[in-house]
Amino acid sequence: MNDTISLLMNHRSVRKYTDQSVSQEQLEAIVAAGQMASSSSNVQAYSVVAVTDPDLKNKLSECAGNQAYIQECPVFLVWCADLSRLKKAADTHQPGVPSYEGAVENFVVATVDVALASQNAAVAAESLGLGIVYIGGIRNQIETVSELLGLPEYVYPVFGMCVGYPDPNHGAGLRPRLPQEAVLHMNGYHAEQNERGVQAYDETAVRYITARTNGQRTSSWSEQMAAKLTNPSRLQLRSFLESKGLNKE
Amino acid sequence: MNDTISLLMNHRSVRKYTDQSVSQEQLEAIVAAGQMASSSSNVQAYSVVAVTDPDLKNKLSECAGNQAYIQECPVFLVWCADLSRLKKAADTHQPGVPSYEGAVENFVVATVDVALASQNAAVAAESLGLGIVYIGGIRNQIETVSELLGLPEYVYPVFGMCVGYPDPNHGAGLRPRLPQEAVLHMNGYHAEQNERGVQAYDETAVRYITARTNGQRTSSWSEQMAAKLTNPSRLQLRSFLESKGLNKE
Numbered sequence: 001m002n003d004t005i006s007l008l009m010n011h012r013s014v015r016k017y018t019d020q021s022v023s024q025e026q027l028e029a030i031v032a033a034g035q036m037a038s039s040s041s042n043v044q045a046y047s048v049v050a051v052t053d054p055d056l057k058n059k060l061s062e063c064a065g066n067q068a069y070i071q072e073c074p075v076f077l078v079w080c081a082d083l084s085r086l087k088k089a090a091d092t093h094q095p096g097v098p099s100y101e102g103a104v105e106n107f108v109v110a111t112v113d114v115a116l117a118s119q120n121a122a123v124a125a126e127s128l129g130l131g132i133v134y135i136g137g138i139r140n141q142i143e144t145v146s147e148l149l150g151l152p153e154y155v156y157p158v159f160g161m162c163v164g165y166p167d168p169n170h171g172a173g174l175r176p177r178l179p180q181e182a183v184l185h186m187n188g189y190h191a192e193q194n195e196r197g198v199q200a201y202d203e204t205a206v207r208y209i210t211a212r213t214n215g216q217r218t219s220s221w222s223e224q225m226a227a228k229l230t231n232p233s234r235l236q237l238r239s240f241l242e243s244k245g246l247n248k249e
Numbered sequence: 250m251n252d253t254i255s256l257l258m259n260h261r262s263v264r265k266y267t268d269q270s271v272s273q274e275q276l277e278a279i280v281a282a283g284q285m286a287s288s289s290s291n292v293q294a295y296s297v298v299a300v301t302d303p304d305l306k307n308k309l310s311e312c313a314g315n316q317a318y319i320q321e322c323p324v325f326l327v328w329c330a331d332l333s334r335l336k337k338a339a340d341t342h343q344p345g346v347p348s349y350e351g352a353v354e355n356f357v358v359a360t361v362d363v364a365l366a367s368q369n370a371a372v373a374a375e376s377l378g379l380g381i382v383y384i385g386g387i388r389n390q391i392e393t394v395s396e397l398l399g400l401p402e403y404v405y406p407v408f409g410m411c412v413g414y415p416d417p418n419h420g421a422g423l424r425p426r427l428p429q430e431a432v433l434h435m436n437g438y439h440a441e442q443n444e445r446g447v448q449a450y451d452e453t454a455v456r457y458i459t460a461r462t463n464g465q466r467t468s469s470w471s472e473q474m475a476a477k478l479t480n481p482s483r484l485q486l487r488s489f490l491e492s493k494g495l496n497k498e
Contacts, residue, residue: 028433089475127252
């Protein structure tokens with residue numbers, strides 16, 4: 001254990017912020033830390049749009065299902081997978097040669113690249129006393145989000161991230177995770193570890209959600225996951241990505 | 250600036266390790282830190298297979314293009330996107346109801362989830378004095394990797410990660426990144442920032458690669474990216490994923 005691991009182990013999603021702003025210097029330090037994350041063959045296939053304009057934040061909040069914290073946080077980061085710089089390079093230096101920005105491989109590369117960068121940025125922000133929450137909800141209306149931000153071809157917004165100072169009057173809970181047995185497998189995948197781990201976790205999750213919601217929600221993790229996986233949400237993502245020239249071959 | 254940001258800013262990929270082993274306690278601490286990363290709706294859609302068996306490491310190294318550091322590192326982590334626990338939950342609690350493990354949305358969720366966890370784990374490992382390098386090369390022969398590890402349906406190996414103590418006789422370079430101008434956009438995407446940023450970076454990258462390879466390689470970043478994007482690598486990924494029930498609708 002050390003200070004950095006202690007910081008990582010104390011992560012919680014912050015959904016209530018004070019009015020204190022995030023300085024441009026802080027923003028640049030956070031993104032610089034993000035940029036130092038590993039990148040597949042140094043492609044750096046991501047961009048981040050920092051939204052501070054209140055009107056734009058309100059519109060993005062509407063797209064993400066009216067999550068108030070998107071309006072209230074001082075900076076809302078939209079992390080984008082971005083193959084546009086690579087496409088430009090290919091068109092310039094290999095004109096007429098087929099390029100593979102539409103391949104699933106490069107879709108994975110760009111999606112992983114942006115996630116590694118964003119997680120470094122999240123850790124940097126938390127080390128500065130800021131709080132964050134990831135917002136997958138921007139994919140609810142991904143086409144509108146994309147238009148609002150003026151995203152070009154070969155770019156897609158993967159997730160948002162609220163950044164700001166946590167409101168000390170709204171302590172966020174430390175959510176228990178799956179037992180490590182379910183997640184860490186030695187020298188091969190052992191499905192039976194999942195079964196035992198999930199069984200134990202279901203009991204933990206019921207206790208956690210019951211306490212957190214004062215008994216209003218009591219479902220186990222497996223029940224929550226079953227509800228989630230049978231929900232036909234964001235099925236338009238495939239065609240949106242194809243319209244941007246991504247994940248199509 | 251603080252110690253954590255300083256750690257993040259000093260990341261370099263380590264490709265040469267000492268013989269010193271990584272303890273089970275360290276491995277568990279690293280994965281525990283990974284597990285505390287954010288997860289979309291708490292789905293925790295990932296698993297990590299830790300490979301310490303020398304024979305298995307050798308086979309995985311062959312799959313990834315004979316990268317010696319996969320054989321030499323004491324622990325090779327294979328980070329997998331894993332929707333199998335969710336599928337099991339849906340089959341148990343919502344039998345007969347259509348589920349969407351094959352949707353692009355859930356493919357993105359699982360791919361992002363595993364990347365956030367792995368990056369936290371990378372930071373934790375580095376905070377302990379260990380070094381890491383991500384290995385996308387396992388996708389070269391993803392089907393064989395998947396068989397070697399016994400990965401079930403709804404699981405795919407996204408990338409590997411070598412972990413071990415850096416050999417002090419092989420100092421790894423701190424690779425310069427794109428100017429922040431190219432990556433960070435305020436209140437909307439500004440394509441002209443990319444152009445200026447990439448132009449400046451091309452000059453930086455030529456100097457860096459020329460120095461690092463003693464003049465054997467002198468190509469600019471744009472030239473490297475053009476070569477990469479026109480290379481038809483890993484085009485079998487799409488059909489492999491479909492065979493695992495992923496990214497198909």
